[in-house]
Amino acid sequence: MAENLTIFELERYALEDGPGIRTVVFFKGCNLHCLWCQNPESQQRRPQVLYYRKQCVGCGKCIETCPAGAIDTASDLGFVTIHDRCTLCASCVDACFYNARRIAGEVRSSEDIMREIMKDQSFYENSGGGVTFSGGEPLLQIEGLVDLASRCRSEGIHTALETAGSVPWDRFERIFPYMNLIYFDVKHIDPLVHERVVGAPNGVILNNLIRLSREFEPVIVRIPVIPGVNDSPEVIGDICSFLSTRTRVRKVELLPFHRLGSGKYAALGREDSMEGVPSLDKAACLPLAGLGKRFGLDITVGAGH
Ligand code: SF4
Ligand code: SF4
Structure with missing residues (x-):
């Protein structure tokens, strides 16, 4: 096996x-x-969402699609992922036209x-x-x-x-x-x-x-x-x-x-x-x-x- x-x-x-x-x-x-x-x-060990701020245009599509409320814009760092809330559903990755988000890690x-x-x-x-x-x-x-x-x-x-x-x-x-x-x-x-x-x-x-x-x-x-x-x-x-x-x-x-x-x-x-x-x-x-x-x-x- x-x-x-x-x-x-x-x-x-x-x-x-x-x-x-x-x-x-x-x-x-x-x-x-x-x-x-x-x-x-x-x-x-767990996969994680990476967020590349330089590629981000601030359209907000990721935050709109995130079902877990796991993206935070409170700091001046952009659309930051809150890793312990993220369920790795990949909706934000699919929603981002600018390739500013990707998941690192897979089983x-x-x-x-x-x-x-x-x-x-x-x-x-x-x-x-x-x-x-x-x-x-x-x-x-x-x-x-x-x-x-x-x-x-x-x-x-x-x-x-x-x-x-x-x-x-x-x-x-x-x-x-x-x-x-x-x-x-x-x-x-x-x-x-x-x-x-x-x-x-x-x-x-x-x-x-x-x-x-x-x-x-x-x-x-x-x-x-x-x-x-x-x-x-x-x-x-x-x-x-x-x-x-x-x-x-x-x-x-x-x-x-x-x-x-x-x-x-x-x-x-x-x-x-x-x-x-x-x-x-x-x-x-x-x-x-x-x-x-x-x-x-x-x-x-x-x-x-
Ligand atoms: S969808 Fe992509 S470009 Fe739009 S705010 Fe989110 S990370 Fe930035
Ligand atoms: S992978 Fe899913 S849960 Fe995690 S930040 Fe993106 S949309 Fe939200």
């Missing part, structure tokens, strides 16, 4: 989430709340997602690509993930997982047989700073990484480099020291902070904690990557393969 999954995007022809040409399945729902999250619509069966994935099988074969499970945190929907990943494996499709690692260990054991590659995020070694900027302590995450690096390969660590949080040689050096002494990970990617997802905070009616912080240049991260040699790590800047 096919499992249901809550996803917020299915991206075809992706080039930065593993080798070759890939389809990326973005799972909705995350148990972390990183201040710099570029996909804030991924955090809640789809693994069979249905698989049909979409199979459309690009020849691209995977010719480019050495495959499917990447990203999020959100895919391991929070373990039954659906195992079902979908096992379907990919039976078709001979390469599979990769992107995880933040804050889950019970047995979730990793469940997906080992169906995964070819795991990307694992590390943000900070100091537990107090980690809790402040990510919303959860890092003990489980680091212990999972130690064990994962012994029981599975390849594991590639990804470090989002965030101004004022971990963009110093000291903090990156602490992470490198941990990786080199406590894990078998040798390949690391530094991902410079960018602002591509910043408009989504306003679309959700949320404050952007990184408002006004400029994107980081790749060049600014090169000296941090240079630290790798000292710790016996192969560090590159940007998502490689």
Whole structure:
């Protein structure tokens, strides 16, 4: 029987989430709340209405059609959705001629997602690509993930997982047989700073990484480099020291902070904690990557393969 999954995007022809040409399945729902999250619509498991004020002409059609009284114009932010009143009926989305409203997230069966994935099988074969499970945190929907990943494996499709690692260990054991590659995020070694900027302590995450690096390969660590949080040689050096002494990970990617997802905070009616912080240049991260040699790590800047 096919499992249901809550996803917020299915991206075809992706080039930065593993080798070759890939389809990326973005799972909705995350148990972390990183201040710099570029996909804030991924955090809640439940689908949500996004409202793009720049496209809104103020015609009021959405508020007229909303049966739940879930659109508010009291603030100066426009026609804002009151998420806990919204029943996700999509009437406002259909009523808006200007595409200023859309629903992020949908529940789809693994069979249905698989049909979409199979459309690009020849691209995977010719480019050495495959499917990447990203999020959100895919391991929070373990039954659906195992079902979908096992379907990919039976078709001979390469599979990769992107995880933040804050889950019970047995979730990793469940997906080992169906995964070819795991990307694992590390943000900070100091537990107090980690809790402040990510919303959860890092003990489980680091212990999972130690064990994962012994029981599975390849594991590639990804470090989002965030101004004022971990963009110093000291903090990156602490992470490198941990990786080199406590894990078998040798390949690391530094991902410079960018602002591509910043408009989504306003679309959700949320404050952007990184408002006004400029994107980081790749060049600014090169000296941090240079630290790798000292710790016996192969560090590159940007998502490689
Ligand atoms: S229907 Fe669309 S354009 Fe009209 S007020 Fe609502 S969001 Fe704005
Ligand atoms: S999805 Fe339905 S309930 Fe939610 S804001 Fe739009 S019209 Fe109202």
